[in-house]
Amino acid sequence: xxxxxxxxxxxxxxxxxxxxxxxxGSALLVVTTRQLVHAALWLVVCFGxxxxxxxxxxxxxxxxxxxxxYVGAVVVLLLFGIMLTRAPIGRSDDLDSxxxxxxxxxxxxxxxxxxxxxxxxxxxxxxxxxxxxxxxxELGASIFRNWVLPFEALSVLLLAALIGAIVLSRxxxxxxx
Amino acid sequence: MHVVYPAVVAALLFSxxxxxxxxxxxxxxxxxxxxLMLNAVNLNLVAFDVWLRDVxxxxxxxxLFVIVIAAAEVxxxxxxxxxxxxxxxxxxxxxxxxxxxx
Numbered sequence: 001x002x003x004x005x006x007x008x009x010x011x012x013x014x015x016x017x018x019x020x021x022x023x024x025g026s027a028l029l030v031v032t033t034r035q036l037v038h039a040a041l042w043l044v045v046c047f048g049x050x051x052x053x054x055x056x057x058x059x060x061x062x063x064x065x066x067x068x069x070y071v072g073a074v075v076v077l078l079l080f081g082i083m084l085t086r087a088p089i090g091r092s093d094d095l096d097s098x099x100x101x102x103x104x105x106x107x108x109x110x111x112x113x114x115x116x117x118x119x120x121x122x123x124x125x126x127x128x129x130x131x132x133x134x135x136x137x138e139l140g141a142s143i144f145r146n147w148v149l150p151f152e153a154l155s156v157l158l159l160a161a162l163i164g165a166i167v168l169s170r171x172x173x174x175x176x177x
Numbered sequence: 178m179h180v181v182y183p184a185v186v187a188a189l190l191f192s193x194x195x196x197x198x199x200x201x202x203x204x205x206x207x208x209x210x211x212x213l214m215l216n217a218v219n220l221n222l223v224a225f226d227v228w229l230r231d232v233x234x235x236x237x238x239x240x241l242f243v244i245v246i247a248a249a250e251v252x253x254x255x256x257x258x259x260x261x262x263x264x265x266x267x268x269x270x271x272x273x274x275x276x277x278x279x
Contacts, residue, residue: 004179012178020186027190027213031197036206043209050216057183059223062240066219069244074212074251081205081255085262096200097271103199111192118184125180127228134227134237142234143241154245161249168256171263 004126012129016056023049034095036087040078047071057127059134183224190217204258204268208251215247 009017026045033039047070054063132138143151167173190213197210219240226236262268 006179010178013182016178016182020182024186024189024193027193030209030213031193031201031206036203039206039209043212046213047216050220053183053186053220054223057178057223057227059227059237059240062219062223062237062244065241065244069248070212070216074248077251077255078205078209081208081258084259085205085268087203087205087268094269095203095206097202100200103196106199107192107196110195111189114188114191115185118188119181122180122184125228127178127180127224129178129227133230134223134234139234139237139241143238146233147238150242154242158245158249161253165252165256168253168260 012056016053019049019052019056022046023053034091034093035089036082036092036095037079037089040075040082043078044071044075047075054134056129057134058129058131061134061136061139178227180224180228183220187217187220187224190214190220202269202271204261204270205255207270208254208258212247212251215243219243 023046026042026049029042030039030046033042047066051063051066051071054060054066194210194212194214194217197213198207201207201210222236222240222243224236226234226240229236258268261273265273267273
């Protein structure tokens with residue numbers, strides 16, 4: 001419980017809401033645009049706005065990792081996938097399947113349930129933002145002191161995924177008969 | 178910062194991802210929607226970590242782990258999509274019906 005009201009919003013909240021608006025709007029464009037490449041580029045805008053949200057929430061290391069990995073690596077991978085599958089580059093009207101209406105109903109129902117639950121559950125919660133809680137120093141100490149075993153397991157997982165992707169995408173590797 | 182704001186933004190992003198997964202035909206667009214859903218979860222993790230001031234920084238560390246897992250998932254997913262494209266010459270989801278009931 002806190003005595004901080006919703007009005008007037010602080011400068012941080014206004015910045016966060018604007019960035020969130022950009023993220024939600026570009027995410028809507030990702031799922032509705034008719035051009036495949038534009039969807040990947042709107043995804044860049046969405047991830048960039050989310051990185052800004054992390055910065056506002058004082059999670060600066062996560063924000064830069066988001067920029068490096070999502071904007072830098074994942075979107076480039078997706079663009080490679082678009083090119084390698086010889087997708088249509090211009091407008092194409094068959095990107096949506098026939099169940100758009102059902103999907104929209106399910107999505108609106110999901111949004112209604114989730115928004116009403118989080119508004120009902122956290123309407124009095126107030127996070128006091130203090131800079132430095134998400135710096136590289138803090139997070140590095142936390143990872144290498146308390147989260148070493150999951151970190152190592154994740155490294156092995158990443159290696160396995162790498163080898164698996166190579167094996168799946170090469171055509172000259174034959175299985176044992 | 179009220180915790181409601183990031184939670185609501187994350188909920189909206191998640192529902193948009195749900196719409197994309199259900200409505201899109203192209204497999205790569207479905208992968209993009211899955212990324213949107215993962216990012217919504219990341220925003221929740223960061224917001225609640227900042228709110229609860231966890232000494233272990235569980236939220237932010239788990240966000241980093243989710244980002245790594247998402248990268249691995251996209252790598253494997255695109256390799257599978259390329260393998261399907263090589264054998265079927267199509268990646269539209271509703272044309273890959275060999276396993277479904279006729």
